Amino acid sequence: xxxxxxxxxxxxxxxxxxxxxxxxxxxxxxxxxxxxxxxxxxxxxxxxxxxxxxxxxxxxxxxxxxxxxxxxxxxxxxxxxxxxxxxxxxxxxxxxxxxxxxxxxxxxxxxxxxxxxxxxxxxxxxxxxxxxxxxxxxxxxxxxxxxxxxxxxxxxxxxxxxxxxxxxxxxxxxxxxxxxxxxxxxxxxxxxxxxxxxxxxxxxxxxxxxxxxxxxxxxxxxxxxxx
Amino acid sequence: xxxxxxxxxxxxxxxxxxxxxxxxxxxxxxxxxxxxxxxxxxxxxxxxxxxxxxxxxxxxxxxxxxxxxxxxxxxxxxxxxxxxxxxxxxxxxxxxxxxxxxxxxxxxxxxxxxxxxxxxxxxxxxxxxxxxxxxxxxxxxxxxxxxxxxxxxxxxxxxxxxxxxxxxxxxxxxxxxxxxxxxxxxxxxxxxxxxxxxxxxxxxxxxxxxxxxxxxxxxxxxxxxxx
Numbered sequence: 001x002x003x004x005x006x007x008x009x010x011x012x013x014x015x016x017x018x019x020x021x022x023x024x025x026x027x028x029x030x031x032x033x034x035x036x037x038x039x040x041x042x043x044x045x046x047x048x049x050x051x052x053x054x055x056x057x058x059x060x061x062x063x064x065x066x067x068x069x070x071x072x073x074x075x076x077x078x079x080x081x082x083x084x085x086x087x088x089x090x091x092x093x094x095x096x097x098x099x100x101x102x103x104x105x106x107x108x109x110x111x112x113x114x115x116x117x118x119x120x121x122x123x124x125x126x127x128x129x130x131x132x133x134x135x136x137x138x139x140x141x142x143x144x145x146x147x148x149x150x151x152x153x154x155x156x157x158x159x160x161x162x163x164x165x166x167x168x169x170x171x172x173x174x175x176x177x178x179x180x181x182x183x184x185x186x187x188x189x190x191x192x193x194x195x196x197x198x199x200x201x202x203x204x205x206x207x208x209x210x211x212x213x214x215x216x217x218x219x220x221x222x223x224x225x226x227x
Numbered sequence: 228x229x230x231x232x233x234x235x236x237x238x239x240x241x242x243x244x245x246x247x248x249x250x251x252x253x254x255x256x257x258x259x260x261x262x263x264x265x266x267x268x269x270x271x272x273x274x275x276x277x278x279x280x281x282x283x284x285x286x287x288x289x290x291x292x293x294x295x296x297x298x299x300x301x302x303x304x305x306x307x308x309x310x311x312x313x314x315x316x317x318x319x320x321x322x323x324x325x326x327x328x329x330x331x332x333x334x335x336x337x338x339x340x341x342x343x344x345x346x347x348x349x350x351x352x353x354x355x356x357x358x359x360x361x362x363x364x365x366x367x368x369x370x371x372x373x374x375x376x377x378x379x380x381x382x383x384x385x386x387x388x389x390x391x392x393x394x395x396x397x398x399x400x401x402x403x404x405x406x407x408x409x410x411x412x413x414x415x416x417x418x419x420x421x422x423x424x425x426x427x428x429x430x431x432x433x434x435x436x437x438x439x440x441x442x443x444x445x446x447x448x449x450x451x452x453x454x
Contacts, residue, residue, distance in 0.1 A: 146432075181450065189447040192440050196423050201432040205373075206422075213419050220416040223408065224451035 042080050045070065049087045058088060058140045085150070092145045093152040095131045095138060100159060102127040107163065113171030114222055120167060121218040124160070125197040125210055132200040142200040160198065161191055168225075177225040186225070193217055269307050272297065276314045285315060285367045312377070319372045320379040322358045322365060327386060329354040334390065340398030341449055347394060348445040351387070352424040352437055359427040369427040387425065388418055395452075404452040413452070420444055 048070040053061060063084050067074040081087045106123040110116045132142045145153045165187045171177035196202040197213065206213070275297040280288060290311050294301040308314045333350040337343045359369045372380045392414045398404035423429040424440065433440070 178450075181446075185443065185446070188439075189443040192436060192444055193420055193447065195433075195436075196429060199432065202423060202429050205426065205428040209419060209422075212415075216412065216416040217419055219408075219412070220420065220448070220451045223405075224447050226453075 038080070045072070045077060045080055046087060046090055050091055053088075053091070053141060054138065058084075058144060088141050088144065089150055089152050091138070092141050092150060093156075095142060096152055096156040099124065099127040099131050100156065100163075103160075104163065107167065113167055113174055113176045114225075116167045117171070117222060117225075118215070118218045120164065121194065121197070121214040121221075124194065125214045128198055128200070128203055129210060132203060139200060139204070143204075146199055146201050157198075160194075161187055164190060164194075171225065175227065178227040190221055193221060265307070272299070272304060272307055273314060273317055277318055280315075280318070280368060281365065285311075285371060315368050315371065316377055316379050318365070319368050319377060322369060323379055323383040326351065326354040326358050327383065327390075330387075331390065334394065340394055340401055340403045341452075343394045344398070344449060344452075345442070345445045347391065348421065348424070348441040348448075351421065352441045355425055355427070355430055356437060359430060366427060366431070370431075373426055373428050384425075387421075388414055391417060391421075398452065402454065405454040417448055420448060 049066055052066055052069050056065070061084070063077055064074055066084070066087075067077050070077070081090075103120060103124045106119040107116045110119050132139045144150075165183065168177060168183060168186055168190075172179050172183070194217070196206045197210065203210075276293055279293055279296050283292070288311070290304055291301055293311070293314075294304050297304070308317075330347060330351045333346040334343045337346050359366045371377075392410065395404060395410060395413055395417075399406050399410070421444070423433045424437065430437075
């Protein structure tokens with residue numbers, strides 16, 4: 001059971017900012033041919049923006065506010081990011097990649113497809129709760145991303161469906177799962193079952209059930225997959 | 228496929244108000260021993276309140292605003308309803324009862340438990356879309372009700388679970404559904420699967436999937452129930 005609550009600021013702003021700076025350095029492909037100095041500036045902007053958004057909110061902050069707070073000119077920020085959303089996308093993409101890393105690791109640790117599926121349900125709910133709600137204002141970015149269907153979200157959903165498909169395919173090969181239903185249909189319907197615990201907009205209204213839902217739903221899905 | 232969109236005002240305010248006045252007269256138990264005249268006044272207040280909320284929103288309207296708009300004194304309204312929420316509860320309860328009536332009728336028309344279950348998914352999604360979103364401001368009342376867990380919502384959820392349980396029980400008796408899983412678990416997990424299409428807070432973020440989800444999810448659930 002995950003005990004994090006929506007507004008529980010379980011990390012200080014500075015900690016979130018340090019964490020995301022590290023994530024930025026390790027997870028994001030380098031900006032095209034601007035050299036390491038530019039790279040550092042991008043990281044600085046993302047770190048400062050994360051801290052600023054965490055404190056004042058993403059929606060309400062403009063690039064001008066951000067520039068003023070960071071001590072850079074607006075024009076200088078625009079040299080590195082074409083819009084506020086571009087900064088938000090980077091923060092959001094890092095957040096989603098962290099969820100994915102947790103889920104993939106948990107799935108890889110299990111040896112049998114049914115157990116992989118159980119972990120997929122459990123860990124994706126737990127990781128989504130932790131990443132979207134650990135800091136109220138990161139939820140705000142994730143919510144904007146989901147509402148406006150940012151590219152980071154579309155790619156994340158595609159990769160989640162791919163992971164699910166791989167587990168199902170493996171279970172069909174081992175004989176753990178039935179093979180009569182078209183694989184596309186199985187993937188689409190199981191993804192719909194998981195959606196309230198993956199999408200931050202639905203997750204915020206599913207808090208009452210996050211302790212018991214992953215196990216109950218995984219069991220139901222496993223019964224539906226029985227050969 | 229239901230084509231209603233969130234902000235599509237498919238009924239005029241007057242039509243919604245007429246409709247709800249009729250519903251009030253037929254569905255709600257009489258107020259205790261105040262005689263038919265009081266009864267009529269209650270109906271009038273609810274009709275006028277529905278129209279007012281539809282136009283100006285539920286959250287923003289106070290009982291004073293309402294009194295001014297209706298032409299009654301605030302004290303007179305308080306004679307019949309102890310708060311704005313009490314009026315909202317009546318409007319909400321009528322809305323939920325209309326959904327239930329549609330769903331129960333559709334389930335009763337089917338003869339086999341698997342078909343009953345398919346209809347339960349399909350019609351409850353369609354009726355929820357129609358009732359919660361036919362008028363933007365009725366959604367606002369339904370959303371407040373769901374957020375604050377009004378009694379009308381609690382009772383509605385209990386009755387929905389009861390209907391689901393009855394269908395499952397019947398299917399266990401006819402041999403259409405498996406009997407190994409505890410019935411309580413089956414009810415709880417299928418109710419979780421349906422939740423994004425029943426609860427207005429989740430439904431508003433599930434619009435992309437309301438055309439295909441009921442059939443896909445009903446098929447998945449039916450596979451999970453296979454004996």
